[in-house]
Amino acid sequence: xxxxxxxxxxxxxxxxxxxxxxxxxxxxxxxxxxxxxxxxxxxxxxxxxxxxxxxxxxxxxxxxxxxxxxxxxxxxxxxxxxxxxxxxxxxxxxxxxxxxxxxxxxxxxxxxxx
Amino acid sequence: xxxxxxxxxxxxxxxxxxxxxxxxxxxxxxxxxxxxxxxxxxxxxxxxxxxxxxxxxxxxxxxxxxxxxxxxxxxxxxxxxxxxxxxxxxxxxxxxxxxxxxxxxxxxxxxx
Numbered sequence: 001x002x003x004x005x006x007x008x009x010x011x012x013x014x015x016x017x018x019x020x021x022x023x024x025x026x027x028x029x030x031x032x033x034x035x036x037x038x039x040x041x042x043x044x045x046x047x048x049x050x051x052x053x054x055x056x057x058x059x060x061x062x063x064x065x066x067x068x069x070x071x072x073x074x075x076x077x078x079x080x081x082x083x084x085x086x087x088x089x090x091x092x093x094x095x096x097x098x099x100x101x102x103x104x105x106x107x108x109x110x111x112x113x114x
Numbered sequence: 115x116x117x118x119x120x121x122x123x124x125x126x127x128x129x130x131x132x133x134x135x136x137x138x139x140x141x142x143x144x145x146x147x148x149x150x151x152x153x154x155x156x157x158x159x160x161x162x163x164x165x166x167x168x169x170x171x172x173x174x175x176x177x178x179x180x181x182x183x184x185x186x187x188x189x190x191x192x193x194x195x196x197x198x199x200x201x202x203x204x205x206x207x208x209x210x211x212x213x214x215x216x217x218x219x220x221x222x223x224x225x226x
Binding site for chain 1: 123146148150155156157158159160163204208211212213214216217218219
């Protein structure tokens, strides 16, 4: 079955620690995205990548970093510079170049800072 | 610049009643619009999308939406609510190259 996997499902972090969230897809999609979801705020774009070895900042990139070394993988690191990291993180992918850009989502990772 | 507004953060209906979730958009170009559904602690699933082929779009689980350019709306409807429809619903519009803007979300509660 093709799809997007995110791990872990739940993650706990102490203040001052960096953590990395995993996102893997076997849909053969070129484009991948990271969103942050907070109650009542919808989804906000953190970073996106349209092709391997290239990525761009989204609307709320401060305190986050990403890499795109493989087409299938787009890990997100939440650094200690992110002041309020507790949130639900969603990874998505799509086929770039399509007119309407339908995005497919993973199951999410809930990050809690202790 | 594109934007999306969902009217009503919470909507409550009785089982069997009409579901109406409102979405208004702002776009300087012909929009591509989407409705997604999210069940608790899960990712988003595409319900339907408007790509200019037809103004009335049918999606999964009996949902449909009508694109009205004059009203800049893309409201989601379902004739008869089921308990399993209880979830959060997001309207989104395509912006730029490969990105989406999401509304704030509407939580649908279905009462027995």
